[in-house]
Amino acid sequence: MCDDAFDADALLPELTPAELVAVIGAAEQRLSDAPLAALSEDGLLALLESREEARRKGVGVDAALLVEISDRGAYQRAGYTTLHQLLAHGLRIGEAESRRRRVTAASVGRFTAMTGERLAPKYPATAAAVTDGAIGDGHVWAIDEVMDKIPASVDPEQRARAEELLAAAARTLNPAGVTIVGNRILAHLDPDGTLADDKDRQRQAKFRLSAQDRQLMSAVQARLTPQLRAEFEVMFTRWAAPGMNNPDDPDSPHGAADQPGLDPAVLAAAAERDTRLLGRRQHDALLALLAWANAQSVHAKPESLRNQIVVTVTDEDLARGAGVAWTATGTRMPVSDLVRMAADAVPYLAVFAKATGQPLYLGRAHRLASRAQRLALFARDRGCTAPGCTRPFTQCEMHHAPDWQDGGPTDIDHLGGACGKHNRWNGKNPGDWESTVLTGGPDRGRMAWRPVGQDGPWIVNPLFHPDKLRTGPHTPEAERTPPPAVNHRLGTTGPPGIGTTAESGVTRLSWKDLAA
Incomplete structure (x- = not known):
């Protein structure tokens, strides 16, 4: 515990939130240089407990901050359409951590009603425990998970009592212990499992593929x-x-x-x-x-890549039967597995090596990209081109740069893959994003993005091309952030030139020849 004789408030005059955060940062820096070796064992344990209490109080502060940003839509000022995008990609904390923080904010934060009044927290007892520094975000997630499993038909008073019991248990138990207590509460509220109805079951239903691990396996x-x-x-x-x-x-x-x-x-x-x-x-x-x-369903919709297995692989890896291929759904597949699969199935294999006679330039005659263009773009982009997006190519639309309504042609070097959400990112107002296909530098031919009104570098999505990352103090600035020759969002362009992307073609191989 902190020393009662030390009055921290006396050191802090009336400061703004930004100044207080600066003070916290300075204190953390000083603490990192503090002589911890001079403390006794009891002093170390007391410091650990005090620090955890401060960390838990910070959970409530973070929740209040996220509530305010959400209520006012402040994430749009940073160029994002949702709070989740701001956290996951703007702060680079990732999808899972973003979900956890939003769960915490929704559980203990005080949102604003349509009438302007502040609402009570979703879980009042849990919010009070967070404010006291008695429980952390792990406890909040455990409580929310249990509360989500309570059948909708349970009386509101019993539901509120369950939340109070869970918050009280969290003050003395770790999150796993809260889950155990929660299971007992659920068993008490619905001992026979008869209160749960179809809506409860549908709400909890899920089937989710986890990301591939180092062995390319998925849980x-x-x-x-x-x-x-x-x-x-x-x-x-x-x-x-x-x-x-x-x-x-x-x-x-x-x-x-x-x-x-x-x-x-x-x-x-x-x-x-x-x-x-x-x-x-x-x-x-x-x-x-x-x-x-x-x-x-392989021939159900010929112009789509969503109803069949489409694989891109280099001709070199295919020839030696080694390496990793990419499917249009975002899966990485060993080439050896690709060859075995080809012997029995009839997926569509596209080896992007030479130019073919298939039309890749349609000008303004067509708004929708052709199948040949989609295949070529899959080989180039592999997925959504928006910075930080993990959507595979099968979940992408063909994004024009400039936009179709602004005169953008349906040509291969004016197109890029973008999921539905990011395909609507483009705009001309603060909070929107602009996009371009880079015409110079090591990322030539790739779609790049940046917030409207910012003169910063164009950003490409590295998640589908980790082998092309260029960072570090020895990386030339021109290679780290290659400037485009033309900004398609702010100016006009002439006829498309013949570049590396336009020269990409599709070679169809026989599965039987490949398997042999």
Whole structure:
């Protein structure tokens, strides 16, 4: 605990919020140079406790700050359309941390009503504990998770009492302990699970693919409704039967175990050879089912890249059967897996190496990009070009620079991939962004962005091209922030020139030739 004889308030006159933050920063700097070795063990422990209390009080301050920014839409001044964008990309704290901070702000912050009055916090007891420095953001997330699971039919008084009990528990327990207490409260409120209705189940349903790890593997976060679980169980019974859809057995039957024409003796022999555990069999069954479903829709909408597997790979990596390919959905795939997949499936492989006769320049004759242009842009962009965006190319629209309504042509070096949200970023007012296709420097041909009215450098999205990052004190400024030859948002342009992007083409290869 802090020494009661020390009056910190006496050192702080009436300061503005910005001045107080400056004082905190200066104090942190002084603290980093403080002689901690001179403290006793008790002094170190007391300092740790005091510092954690101050950190927890800061959670409430951050929540109040985010509420004020949200209420007033101040994030638009920085060129973002949502608070989430400002946090995740403007402050570079990432998607997950942005969600956590917004959950905390929504839980303990005091928002402004339409009438102008300040509303009470969503969780009053939790907000009071944060103000006291007794609990941190981890406790808030645990409380919110439990409260979200309380059925909507529970009486409001019981719900409020549950929040009070959780906040009281958080004052003495860690977040994991709060979750345990919360599970007991849920069991007390709905012991038979009969109060939860379909709306509660639909609200909690999710199926989310996590990012690929270093081995290019992906974890799944799922909470299935009873209906989806039942569908999975029926599918696995038919497609994950022993011996079915075994990629390690060339003689394994493909499809469902009860499909017409399947020889029971062949299935029995394959099952005898099958050494896979249940989890692997279900994985292989889901893979086989999705491959079959994707093959059915491959020609449903020929001009779209969303209804089929599209892969870009360099001709060098393809020739040596090594390296990593990119799919239009944003997945990185070893070239060796690509070759194996090609033997059975019929995805569309695009090797961008030489120019072809497909038209990449449409001028003003068409507003929508052609399939050839989309394929070429996928090879160049791989995903959304907006800074910090992780949307894959299948979730992108074709963005004109300059905008179509401003006379922008549908030519390959005036287009770039942009998700729906960022495709609407462009504007001419403060808070909007402007975009251009760079015509010089090492990022020549790539779409770049910057907030309107700022003379700072054009920003490209490095997330889909980490191999092209150029940072560090020894990187020439011209390479670090290459200037465009033409600002398509502020001026006019002449006819498109022939550049590296325009020279990119599409070479179609036969899957059977590739597999051989």
